[in-house]
Amino acid sequence: xxxxxxxxxxxxxxxxxxxxxxxxxxxxxxxxxxxxxxxxxxxxxxxxxxxxxxxxxxxxxxxxxxxxxxxxxxxxxxxxxxxxxxxxxxxxxxxxxxxxxxxxxxxxxxxxxxxxxxxxxxxxxxxxxxxxxxxxxxxxxxxxxxxxxxxxxxxxxxxxxxxxxxxxxxxxxxxxxxxxxxxxxxxxxxxxxxxxxxxxxxxxxxxxxxxxxxxxxxxxxxxxxxxxxxxxxxxxxxxxxxxxxxxxxxxxxxxxxxxxxxxxxxxxxxxxxxxxxxxxxxxxxxxxxxxxxxxxxxxxxxxxxxxxxxxxxxxxxx
Ligand code: UDP
Ligand code: MG
Numbered sequence: 001x002x003x004x005x006x007x008x009x010x011x012x013x014x015x016x017x018x019x020x021x022x023x024x025x026x027x028x029x030x031x032x033x034x035x036x037x038x039x040x041x042x043x044x045x046x047x048x049x050x051x052x053x054x055x056x057x058x059x060x061x062x063x064x065x066x067x068x069x070x071x072x073x074x075x076x077x078x079x080x081x082x083x084x085x086x087x088x089x090x091x092x093x094x095x096x097x098x099x100x101x102x103x104x105x106x107x108x109x110x111x112x113x114x115x116x117x118x119x120x121x122x123x124x125x126x127x128x129x130x131x132x133x134x135x136x137x138x139x140x141x142x143x144x145x146x147x148x149x150x151x152x153x154x155x156x157x158x159x160x161x162x163x164x165x166x167x168x169x170x171x172x173x174x175x176x177x178x179x180x181x182x183x184x185x186x187x188x189x190x191x192x193x194x195x196x197x198x199x200x201x202x203x204x205x206x207x208x209x210x211x212x213x214x215x216x217x218x219x220x221x222x223x224x225x226x227x228x229x230x231x232x233x234x235x236x237x238x239x240x241x242x243x244x245x246x247x248x249x250x251x252x253x254x255x256x257x258x259x260x261x262x263x264x265x266x267x268x269x270x271x272x273x274x275x276x277x278x279x280x281x282x283x284x285x286x287x288x289x290x291x292x293x294x295x296x297x298x299x300x301x302x303x304x305x306x307x308x309x310x311x312x313x314x315x316x317x318x
Contacts, residue, residue, distance in 0.1 A: 002032035003105060004084030004160075008074030009092035010041040014200035016050045016092065020058045023090075023098040030102055035316075036060045037078045038092075042068035052314070059316045066309040071204075072173040073308050079163035085109070087163045091154035093201060095124070097194040104157035107189055114162050114185035117148050117177055118155035124197035132210050139214075143221050144178045148190055151177055152213075155193050159185075169306045170299075174213050175220050182224045219296045230297065234290065241286060 005023060009016070020036065027034045036058060040048050042065045051062045063077055075089060086108045090096045100118065107116045123130050133152075140151050152174040166179040177188055226233040252269060259266045269275060299305050 001035060001084040002086065003027065003034040003101070004037055004078075004082035004087045005034065005101070006037045006039070006075060006078035006082060006087060006089045007092050008039050008041055008071050008078065008089075009043065009047055010068060010071075010074075010204050011043045011045045011047060012092040012201055013043070013045045013047040013050050015094045016047065016054060019092060019094060019098070020054050020060070022094075023101070024058055026098045026101050030105070032105075034059060035082075035084065037081050038062045039074040039078045040064040041070065041074040042066065048312075055314060055316050061316065062312075062314050063310055064312045066311040069308045070171060072168045072171055073306065075173050075176075076168045076306055077308070077310070079166075079168070082160065082163060085160055087158045087160055089154060089156050089158075094199050095196050096153075096155040097196065100155060100191070100193045104155075104191060107191060108157050108159055111189070112187065113189040114159050114187040115177060115180050116157045116189045116191050117150065118153035118193040119148070119150040119190050120153055120195040121149070121192045123195050128207075136210060136213055140175070140178070140217055143217060144175075144181070146177055146181055146188060148177055148188070150190075151175060153193065167306065171212050171216055172220065174216060178220055178224075215292075218292075222293055223296060223300060226293075227297065227300065230293070233293070237286065241282070 007019070016038075023036060038051055038060055040051060040062065048062075048064055051060065054060060055062060061081060063081065065074070065077075078089070079087065086105050088101060088104055090098065096118070104116050104118075107113050123133075125133075137149060137151055141147060156176065158180070162180050162183070162185050165183045165185075166176065168176060168179065172179065181188060222233070256266065258264075
């Protein structure tokens with residue numbers, strides 16, 4: 001198998017037929033063997049019925065989840081099933097263009113890249129999405145040190161061993177280039193790709209994407225830096241906070257002694273409310289972050305972080 005095209009889909013019935021025709025048309029001109037791995041992420045429309053029809057005409061391997069588990073889970077199972085030397089992911093909604101397949105394939109096979117990420121230079125999305133996305137990509141670049149313009153493009157190509165090595169869970173599909181980089185695949189490239197407006201149906205991600213994306217970025221950076229040595233993080237933060245507390249204690253003590261020796265009436269520190277606000281905010285903020293990171297570590301190490309139920313699995317020609 002030369003190419004596996006992994007397509008996560010959730011309620012995209014109207015797009016699937018055109019998508020398969022288009023992929024097939026492009027790939028037919030390449031003289032290679034390919035498969036389309038369709039992962040129906042618990043669609044409630046007629047997506048699965050449409051796939052059952054399409055499977056008779058196209059080399060489709062289809063998996064149906066018992067419910068909606070999210071794009072990351074869909075990609076994860078698709079990656080596990082992919083047998084192509086090159087694995088290409090693509091959204092199902094016709095916003096990504098199958099015309100990019102030959103060039104992406106070439107960049108992996110001939111140019112030797114581990115991962116090629118699509119870059120939707122000219123996007124066809126509302127401003128409410130494109131402006132925060134710019135900010136998000138900037139922050140991700142700064143925090144990860146990986147110079148991509150568009151981390152969360154659905155259209156990406158990988159060497160097969162890359163997708164087998166990384167584990168996409170939760171909503172980590174936004175950060176696959178970082179996961180790959182941390183797993184030792186440093187040859188990451190970018191390709192400007194065509195992007196189309198959504199033709200049918202609606203977007204599956206609302207404004208929460210930005211909050212979740214920000215939190216996941218914290219987790220991923222934290223996990224890759226301190227996941228195996230959490231004491232370096234907790235220890236230094238703890239020491240710092242303790243040190244600040246210790247200085248404050250010295251200051252209060254010193255002040256008290258000074259006032260006593262000079263016979264100055266003491267000013268009660270508890271009268272300054274800003275002191276308590278700062279103190280409480282600091283303590284609560286630290287606690288929250290610690291709780292978040294501890295939770296993240298537990299999730300990472302839990303055996304069931306990528307557990308989902310497959311309802312049906314069907315294959316072309318079977
Ligand atoms: N998707 C999915 N499971 C989900 C949400 C989305 O498989 O829970 C699929 C969706 O069907 C599409 C792709 O992920 O093929 C990208 O989703 P969408 O087009 O809604 O995202 P956007 O383009 O708005 O970022
Ligand atoms: Mg889309």
